[in-house]
Every structure is written in C-alpha cells, then in structure tokens.
Amino acid sequence: MDFLTVLISRANYWAYIILMMIGLYAMIAKNNLVKKIVGMSIFQTAVILFYVSIGAKQGATIPILLHGHAPETGGNLAHAATGHGTAAVQAVNYINPLPHVLMLTAIVVGVATLGVALALAIKVYKEYGTLEENEINQRLRRG
C-alpha cells in the first residue's frame, strides 16, 4: 500500500490521532487552566471517536431488527445465521454495537472528570484570583 492509500483508508485513525495531539498540546502548552481543561476534554473525546469509528461498517445499519425477520432469532447474531432462510439475521448487515455501548460509560467518565476539573478550577480562582498559571506561580513565589 502506498502512502496515499494508507492515508485515506485509515482516515478515522488519523482524525483521532490529530484530535488527541491537539488535546495533549493544549494540556501541556497552554497557560490558562480552563484552556488546559478544554484540551483534556478534546483528548478524551478523541479516544471516544476512535472507539465509535471501529464499530462502524460500510453499508451496515444499527443492530435493530427490521420487519420481516423471524422474531425468535433475536439479536443473537452468532446463532441466527443458520436455519432461518431469508429471515436470518446476517451479522454483516449490522455495525458492532459493543464499542458504542462502552463509550456511553466513557462519556459519563469524561463528563465527571470535566466536572471535577472545573470545580477545582473554581477553587483555584477563589484562592489566587486568576486562572493564568504564570500569575499563580508568581504569587506562590512571592507568598
């Protein structure tokens, strides 16, 4: 595979890596604490995007049974493919829902982290009257 093919066929990976690096850069290089927190949020979201993209499949749909399928096949894709003729559920027609479900939890974790971080930022602001890291450091040195 030449470089261009790799670049295009793995677009989702490039997107998440770029987002992740933007977040990491903001966390390390930014001076303002809120900007750092925003960077952290981008960083976490990048991994969520990565997970969501690996569950996706071209031409597939969400794993909900449409009309015409035999009800007893249920969502059990592994066993459904045999014995039900045209009504059988074909795994290839559906995206993999597991990474998406995992990311529900990861989103909750991300929101909780953001909440704790903002609460701490408020406490820092009350203590020093600023959110700029260099000003806080100056104050710490003087005090």
Add this chain to the structure above:
Amino acid sequence: MVNTLPALVIIVPLLAALVVAAAGFINKRACFPIAVGALSVSFLGAAALLVRVVNTGVAIEYRFAGWAAPMGIVYVIDHLSALVLVVITAVALVNLVSSKQTIDREFKDKEGAFLSLYVLFTAGLIGMTATGDAFNLYVLLEIASLSGYALIGLGKTRAPLATLNYLFLGTIGATFYLLGVGYLYIATGSLNMADLAAILPGMQNSGIVLFAFIIMLSGLFVKMALFPVHGWLPGAYSQSSSAAAGLIAPLTTKVTVYIMVRICLNLFSVDYTFHHLNAGDILVWVAIATIVFGSLSALAQTDYKKMLTYIIIAEVGYMVGGFFLGNRMGMSGAILHIVNDAVMTLCLFMAAGIFLWKTGTEERGDLKGLFGSMPFTMAGFVLAGLSIIGVPPTCGFFSKWYLVSGGIAAGQYAFVAALIFSSLINAVLFFRLFEISYFEPFADHHHGSDKSAGHGGAGAVIREAPMAMLVPFLFVSIMLLVLGIYSGRIVTNIIHFAIPAGVI
C-alpha cells in the same frame, strides 16, 4: 455465600458511599459508623475469600447477572487478587478508624461528603483488583481516580492547584489505558482477560498487540508515578489532608503496580512480556532511575510529608524493577513489597497525621523533643522507619531480601546497587529524624535542659496522641513485625501460586 462474596466486597462499599452521602444531609453522626461498617464487611469478605482461595487452591469466579465469561463481566478472585483485596480493605479500614478526630476537625459540616468519597475510592480500588474484564477495570480505575482527586482537592490551600495537575496527568494515564484496551479489542474482539490471554499467544507478532502493550503500560506508569512521569505525586500527596493521605498514599501506587503485574502475567503472558519483547531489560533501568531519583529528592526535603512522597516514588521503583527482573525471586519480592509497602506507608502517614495533630506543622525541625512527650507514638515511628530502611525482623527487610536475591540471580547488579543505595539514604533520612526528635530539646522552651529532654525528665511531660489515633497506629506498627515474621509463609502459601509455573 462465599460464591457471591466477590460481588459483595465491592457492592457493599459502593452502595454505602451513596448511603453515607445521603446520611450527611440527615444525621451527620450516622456517617462514620456506616462507613466503618461497610469497610468492615468488605474486609471480612476479602479475608474469607483469601482463606477460601488458599485452602482450595482454585480461583473463585463470579458472573454478574449470570452471563458466562467472554460475553458477561466476571470477577475473578485468585491468590494474587485475594491478597491485594485484603491489603486494600485493611488499610482503608484502619486508617478510617484512626482518623475520626482529624476528619471531624478538618471537615466540619463536610463529613458526609468526605466519608462518601473515602468509601467510593476504596470501592473503586477493590473493583480494580477483583475484576476480570479489561474495560470494567478502566471504569473502576476512573471511579477510584475521580474520588481520589476530590479527596486530595479537599486538602490544604494549595491542594486544588496540585490536584488539577494530578487530574491532567491521571486522565492522560487512564485514557492511554483505554486506548490500549481499544487496540486489544480490534485485534482480538474480546475484553475478558482470561479470553484475551487465550487468544493473544497466537498473535505475538502483531503490531497492534505490541502497540496495545506499550500504550497500556505507559498509561499505568503515569498512574503509578514512575520516573520521569512522577511529577504529580509529591505535590498532590503532600497537600492532602492527613486522613486522605493515609488512604491514598499507601494504596493508589500499589494497586496500580498490581494491575501492571496482572496485565503482564495474566493478560499478555510471561512469554510475551519477557521472552518475546524482552521488556525487562529497559524497564529495570527505568526502575533504577526511579529509585535513585526518588531517594535523592527525598534527601533534599525538609518537610516530613514531602519527604515521604519521594520515598513512595523510590518504592514504586523497587516493585517495578523487581517484577521486571523476570525471575521468581524478583517477582515474589515485588508482590510481597506491594503488601509490605502499603503497610509501611500507612504507618508513616499515620505518624505524619499524629505529628500534625500534636504540633500543627510538618516541618522536620518541629519534631524536637517528641520522644519525651509521645514515647509510644515514637516507638511505632521508629519501627516504621526501620522497616523502610530494611532492618530485620521488620517486613521491609524480607521483601528487600527477595528483591536483592532476584537482582543477583538475574545478573542486574545495577538494580541491587540502587536498592542498597536507597536503603542507605533511607537510613540517613530516618536517623536524622530520630536524632532531631530524641536529642534536641523541645521546640519552644527548655533551652538549657538537653539532658532531661527526651528522657521523660522534669521538662518533658507525656502528652500522647488521643487513644483513637494511637491504638490503630501501634497496631499497624506491630503488624510490620508480624508481617515480617510471617513473610515466608505469605510467599510459600500465597505469592508462590500467584506467579505462573513457567517462571523460575
């Protein structure tokens, strides 16, 4: 009953955390007994599990909602996780019992919130230890971390800033771990650790698996404060309140080391970690750097608690280095040191709590004359110091013995030298503290009475710490001796079975 215990040891504290938070609004006095009760149930459950596993020799598996392994989430209690569970619950319980008064004083009107976070943090660590599912581990890791940030953030005036730095680095660590789990899922289609362990040996040459291994371990290294990503630890731990430090400092790094051991041994397999990748060669050197750096930085501190935080970093180096020696001696030493170091660190931070309670500061110089006024506390403190240095028959000696023997057997003489160097530095650190507190007269008066000070003479009135703090502290310091005496049994009966048979 025993079959549901793996679930109960985590569900009881998890629900109790919510109950404690609610009780904080209704009746503040109810919070403390509920928290102690929940942790006691967890501790008894963990102890019962350990006894059961040691007696039968078979791991106990609990399936949540009855779903079998690759599909559902299972909790697996084997020798290693049962041992770590007992340590976590015991440390959390003892520290909670001893810090009743400090919590009342430092968190007036916030006891409910503090205790709720305390129990939630413990529940997260218990879950991390017990779970057999790689993604579930991430969720519980974040439960423990988030409540840990909040606990530390409630500390002194500089705590919020230090905690925010910890939060940034902790999030990077946890997210790296999550990314690693994602790549493992791409490669294998499974999240269950036992299932992964069965699939992975067939794909040792896969680049995806290699990347997953590297990124997961890097995430854990950030979380356990291995040099050079240790920067968050001293600030965060030294700014936290006594009660929170006594919980978080002994447990967080140790449980993360346990997760590393678990992932390298039971997920990626010994063969992959040590023979295919030769990860040990590099990581022992990283551990050596950690030990040397931690010890030298500890030497530079005048603040007692800050000194302890750098000792923790050095001890992380002991465990990581010992584990990556790759032989049975070194691994036994590393796992034994998880137990011993948790107890030693608990003892030292409890002593820090008592000093802060009595003197109001954590400066080294303010320990003057404490041998005279607090003889029992100082006796316990001496035991803890000797154990960190590694003097027999305290437990610190035995784990260091295993680590040194492992280092010699593996031919890693630099690691052995680093261990001995660090022990010597610890000796300097603690004998300096002993000297200040024993020979120097009490800080603000009795200037001319060097002789009487420190010997229970006329100048020194015994003003011991409150019984509720002193008794648990002495119990922990005596445990240092007990663990030392029984360390041979712990290794042959428990740790021996935790290490795969292929490791010599």
